Amino acid sequence: MNQPIKIVTVSDDSDDFVLSDADAQAIEHEKHHYEDPRAASIEALKIVQKRHGWVPDGAIKAISDLLGIPASDVEGVATFYSQIYRQPVGKHIIRYCDSVVCHITGFEEIVTELEKQLKIKPGQTTPDGRFTLLPTCCLGNCDKGPTMMVNDDTHVRLVPSNLANILEQYQ
Amino acid sequence: MATIHVDGKEYEVDGADNLLQACLSLGLDVPYFCWHPALGSVGACRQCAVKQYKDADDTRGRLVMSCMAPASDGAYISIEDEEAKAFRENVVEWLMSNHPHDCPVCEEGGNCHLQDMTVMTGHNSRRYRFAKRTHENQELGPFVSHEMNRCIACYRCTRYYKDYADGTDFGVYGANNNVYFGRPESGTLESEFAGNLVEVCPTGVFTDKTHTERYNRKWDMQFAPSICQQCSVGCNISPGERYGEVRRIENRYNGDVNHYFLCDRGRFGYGYTNLETRPKQPFTYQGEEQVTLNTEQAVQSASDIIKGSTRVIGIGSPRASLESNFALRKLVGADNFFTGIEAGEQQRLERMLQVLKTSGVYTPTLREIEKYDAVIILGEDITQTAARVALSVRQAVKGKAREMAAVQSVAEWQIAAIQNIGQHAKYPIFTTHTDRTRLDDVTAWHYSAPAADQARLGFAIAHAIDSSAPAVADLNDELQKKADFIASALKQSRKPLIISGSQAGEITLIDAAANIAKALKSQGVDEVGLTLVAREVNSMGLAMLGGKSLDEALSAISDGADTAIVLENDLYQRMSAQRVDQALDQLKHLIVVDHQYSATSKKAELVLSAGSFAEADGTVVNLEGRAQRFFQVYDPSYYKPGTLVFAAWRWLYLVNSAKNAHSSDAGTLDQLIAALASEMPQLAGIVGAAPNADFRIHGQKMARSPHRYSGRTAMRANISVHEPRQPQDQDSPFAFSMEGNNNPKADRNEVAFAWAPGWNSPQAWNKFQDEVGGHLRNGDPGVRLIETSNQGEYFAEIPASFVATEGQWQVAANYRLFGSDELSQRSAVIQERAGQQTVTIHPADAKTLGVNEHAMVSFAWGGQQWQLPLSFSDHISVGTIGLPLGTNGLPASLAGQMIDNLQEGHA
């Protein structure tokens, strides 16, 4: 049969993904908080991501089996939220704010500097796996912009010259 | 009713509708995407904006989404308002910002709702000049292609696939400007109704893959109103032909039957009409050598054979039209006519007909099934045996959510609100089968047991509803409790529906179903429905026509009939090869009239090349007793002059003329129908199933092709540069090609293809309906032949419970949607979708046998051997074996038989 479109199937090692007992238990536990097991899918994804760093394809299947809901539902949730990672990410995740106020206070200079230092573009991970650079929307720190988060830490009143120092803290 | 004012004019509309429905029903054009008549409103695409005013004096107004605003009495709106127009034009521009600019290479082109709406809004030049988001496509199996770049994110596909058809392997992924609709990963779409995505999606994301290889535009096709031949439901279809082959089947709207949806067997199973192996000319044999004949020779030789025979019998077929069966009956005489249906099935069909006529219980249309509020299905896995019914039952189950929402005064079209209120609420549905069924996901309780035990449960339910219905002796307590529970659920419902059928191979299941229905009626539940599923497209028609069974035909051969004429029937699909061989070998002459080359044709001395539904007209009767006419789509001899393919009835009529009157009168369809109606009063109604050949619109016949059909003058240039006159159709009100009328406003209900000015996509059906999503303006085609009257008694023959015997297995009929139908199983894509079939036994039986799952097992029956991989089911009873009847040459009559030689490996 003619196949007009080249089909690329994304594959990774995820078929081998095995949910750890502890995570499976934690998800079971979450499931019982809700009337509809669908409601537990976000928590389940967070649990996997916490241990694994990101959510591989195999985890989608594992969660769907555990919650008894279609994989398409879990995948829908997993891909809806930008903070659930469906690809491997670096050890540290930089999330710079690109919303309105930080736009005015100059986030662009910050991104340019970050790109220069890390030699990656937003959405990418450094080859050594140390940093992933991502945009995010307003962090609620508008009065102290431009701002960014690295992992759970918030850094405010950023200036390009200080970025190297900040990044130094994350080995 | 409500009065609304649109652009200064006053209209009467249905106040329960939203403004979009109301406007479309009035024939006014408002563009829309996310709304669909069967899927309701979600207000997602913003395309249907109109201006609404507070009252007659308000001049400012505000934009509202017409699909989300009720058509309340006294509403003032404007479609033509400049602001509303500009808004709608902008919306298309936004929706198109990521859409490719390449309609010429898109398979949706010319049949595309997005094109139509873009033209309607007046948007014609693009300002967006940035990169477009692109996606990878998925491989979705043999039926449906995927081109995600064309998506406008209207969400119709997922609302159809997940919410309407209850599919689980489909969804929407991502967020914002980057959403993706498809499966979690590449793979065949699991839903049996996936093909409807092709019509539900307003763009070219989902298209018909079977059409891809031999593609052409919709406007370059020849269509005819037709009836799906692939099961007893009788969905209405529009097959499209180009260059002498059927290239696609579109849904044909019938407000009583399938409305917007088909199953995938019906939509994609047409490949058998295009097979090279089909007989294209009549032929006979000289020694071993096949010799083709011309029409006169073939007719003459058939007539000579008949005249030289002592007794000629005719074996008809439930997959052939009434006309063809009747013509055969005329040719051989009523005493020599046999239905071609195996005796057991014939008996069950006769019982079903008796029940339909005398139970006093109403048989709903397919559409009406959606409105029942409790369902019990005895013995049929309807997703496999009458798929479209299963889709309707799924809607019935969801009626609970609609009811809950209605209590809160939420309108029927507010689908998101209804789903929110309803959550997972369902009306109860109970099923019984020998194994699990494809309705498990919505079933409240399912009973897996041998057919006789299922029937016993049915009888017990009837008795629990009405104690004067016969009781079942020694039913175990647990089952008795279930029977009581189901009885009370059915009794409490307003509209319970009982479904059963012939395919479990157990007549008492039909009796039990009839008893439940009657019992409910006797207890004052007035709106009981009863649906009985038959096996083939015209099984009911044959039951009504009457005739003796195939078994009796074979006996007649043993008793000295020396010639048999077999009509569109492969006898090997029905009975053991041994029995068929034995009979056929005794014949002096076998004449086969068929459009396929079957195992039966191989035994024939003379084969008459019949037309399939694509090349012939005829009438078939569906499971509810609705007679429906299908019309010839194209004339194959136009493209290949030597082709001699005619409706089977025409061959038989010609033979009859030659035999009786030495004439070559070919008859017309209308003559034949008139004769049928006068000789068979029970079928007289079929005259009204469709307009006759004299029907005209302004003196014109109806056209089979759109007016912009192109290439006609060149399509035969390989044969001759002179374009011949189009073939003339004496039998139907349709003209070949685009010569004729196709005005959507004309008074007609036979519609070859959906098209109206400005509406090229299937959404054009709006223009043919009395109200959008309602019935066709001039009535839905077809006519119901059976009027029920209450005369029947309760059935009292209750079967004994099944007892397993060691070393023996009773055959449980596992019909398969993909693979069991004699015709569509010949289509390559159906074979691909069907995959490998298996035999099913209980793990405990496997243990005794010492075989593992997936091992090859073999068994023999009726002189034939089979070897198939094994699968396990915890649901199938010990001592029974599930066989995929109809596939792998497993004849239907195996149902209920005993197999005593099941073993690993070769038999």
Ligand code: SF4
């Ligand atoms: S794939 Fe088609 S139906 Fe689905 S959202 Fe996109 S345009 Fe709409």
Ligand code: SF4
């Ligand atoms: S349900 Fe039956 S009639 Fe309808 S499309 Fe499917 S096979 Fe054809």
Ligand code: FES
């Ligand atoms: S806009 Fe950057 S923190 Fe609010």
Ligand code: FES
């Ligand atoms: S059709 Fe009304 S918003 Fe989409």
